[in-house]
Amino acid sequence: MLNRFASPLSSLLDARADGHSLPAGLYTRDDVFEADLDVFFMRHWIYVGLECEVPEAGDAVVIDIGKISVILLRDDENEIRVVRNVCRHRGARILDAGPTVVSKLVCPYHQWTYELDGALSYAPHMGKDFDKSCRSLKPVQFKSIGGLIYICLADEAPKDIETLDEVMRERLAPYDLRNAKVAHQVDVIEEGNWKLTMENNRECYHCSANHPELCVSFVDLDFGFDPESLSAEDREQAEAHFAMYAERTKAWEADGFPSATVEQVRDCETNFRTQRLIIAGAGESQTEDATAASSKLLGKMTRKDLGDTHLWGHNSWNHFMGDHAVTAMVIPLSADKTLVRTKWLVHKDAVEGVDYDLHKLTHVWIETTNQDADLVARSQAGVSDPAYEPGPYSRFSERALDDFATWYIDRMRAHGY
Numbered sequence: 001m002l003n004r005f006a007s008p009l010s011s012l013l014d015a016r017a018d019g020h021s022l023p024a025g026l027y028t029r030d031d032v033f034e035a036d037l038d039v040f041f042m043r044h045w046i047y048v049g050l051e052c053e054v055p056e057a058g059d060a061v062v063i064d065i066g067k068i069s070v071i072l073l074r075d076d077e078n079e080i081r082v083v084r085n086v087c088r089h090r091g092a093r094i095l096d097a098g099p100t101v102v103s104k105l106v107c108p109y110h111q112w113t114y115e116l117d118g119a120l121s122y123a124p125h126m127g128k129d130f131d132k133s134c135r136s137l138k139p140v141q142f143k144s145i146g147g148l149i150y151i152c153l154a155d156e157a158p159k160d161i162e163t164l165d166e167v168m169r170e171r172l173a174p175y176d177l178r179n180a181k182v183a184h185q186v187d188v189i190e191e192g193n194w195k196l197t198m199e200n201n202r203e204c205y206h207c208s209a210n211h212p213e214l215c216v217s218f219v220d221l222d223f224g225f226d227p228e229s230l231s232a233e234d235r236e237q238a239e240a241h242f243a244m245y246a247e248r249t250k251a252w253e254a255d256g257f258p259s260a261t262v263e264q265v266r267d268c269e270t271n272f273r274t275q276r277l278i279i280a281g282a283g284e285s286q287t288e289d290a291t292a293a294s295s296k297l298l299g300k301m302t303r304k305d306l307g308d309t310h311l312w313g314h315n316s317w318n319h320f321m322g323d324h325a326v327t328a329m330v331i332p333l334s335a336d337k338t339l340v341r342t343k344w345l346v347h348k349d350a351v352e353g354v355d356y357d358l359h360k361l362t363h364v365w366i367e368t369t370n371q372d373a374d375l376v377a378r379s380q381a382g383v384s385d386p387a388y389e390p391g392p393y394s395r396f397s398e399r400a401l402d403d404f405a406t407w408y409i410d411r412m413r414a415h416g417y
């Protein structure tokens with residue numbers, strides 16, 4: 001009988017060839033899933049939600065990441081707080097997953113009661129001399145970047161989140177996401193590893209064949225193409241697009257809207273990329289006809305022609321447009337299951353059926369997300385087949401995937417794997 005030993009994780013990392021997708025085990029193994037949670041979800045900054053999900057004192061939302069559960073809430077002083085969802089008595093979960101409204105945080109087990117700032121205020125039958133002051137709920141460090149909440153569960157948080165903050169604070173200000181509301185939310189569980197989910201999101205190589213709805217407003221050329229493979233006519237069109245792109249970017253920037261690409265994707269801890277993209281066709285929004293879905297624009301926006309400010313991180317992607325925003329958060333559930341939580345934001349005063357039509361608002365990204373879920377499941381099935389061997393990324397349209405895979409290996413190594 002043949003004895004088989006799984007190779008150590010470090011040799012899987014060593015086996016990754018430059019310019020190629022990852023060795024199978026990195027997408028399929030349970031020990032890699034645990035290591036990924038440890039490195040990328042416990043020790044890096046991750047995007048978990050929005051200030052506008054908890055607009056009033058007492059609003060709370062619970063987010064589960066692996067074995068960890070955190071509560072994002074607004075306290076009585078109207079400050080955002082993020083605390084661990086673990087009772088300081090014997091550890092019971094205080095709140096269930098999802099959104100809720102509370103006046104205090106009461107543990108269901110023995111009714112220890114915490115104020116909204118996390119301080120323990122009531123602990124029955126613990127005696128007069130019991131010191132409550134050292135039993136507050138554990139705080140989680142977080143950063144609100146233009147209303148997007150990032151948390152870091154490590155004691156030593158990566159400092160280069162500052163670059164993301166500096167770049168996005170100004171870019172996001174006009175959208176005033178703090179005064180937006182979630183018009184719709186959809187959870188999709190993809191049957192694939194979270195890295196396949198992120199890889200799929202980082203290229204538009206697959207867009208023209210798979211995303212008819214998105215391609216009305218999205219220009220896949222923006223994410224790279226092989227100039228040799230274009231027909232003379234297509235090349236002419238591409239050149240016209242890039243000339244228009246350069247001109248628009250210049251005009252947007254002259255009007256005070258930073259638009260140029262900023263990316264921090266290699267040799268860094270906090271991985272992100274942003275760019276203001278042109279919206280094709282009617283040029284307003286990612287809808288079926290590229291016109292705005294909401295007549296009430298976001299925040300202080302007065303124009304619909306400011307394109308799509310896209311932002312991605314290692315567990316999120318976002319699109320900010322004049323009339324609405326779409327934000328997606330990614331949480332691994334197991335080696336081959338990943339939660340993709342998508343939210344559609346509109347101005348907080350926008351009224352459904354009056355200012356916006358929910359179908360028009362959500363259609364493109366509901367379809368696109370479902371199509372992507374199918375592609376990710378297809379990839380997972382393939383990488384789990386013994387016939388899989390890492391294949392070459394296109395140097396034109398999958399450069400971002402090579403960056404991501406390289407960053408992934410570097411970060412794993414930096415954390416001792």
Ligand code: FES
Pocket residue numbers: 087088089090091092107108109110111112
């Ligand atoms: S475990 Fe929460 S009150 Fe006892």
Ligand SMILES: [Fe+2]
Pocket residue numbers: 200201206207211368371372
């Ligand atoms: Fe896609």
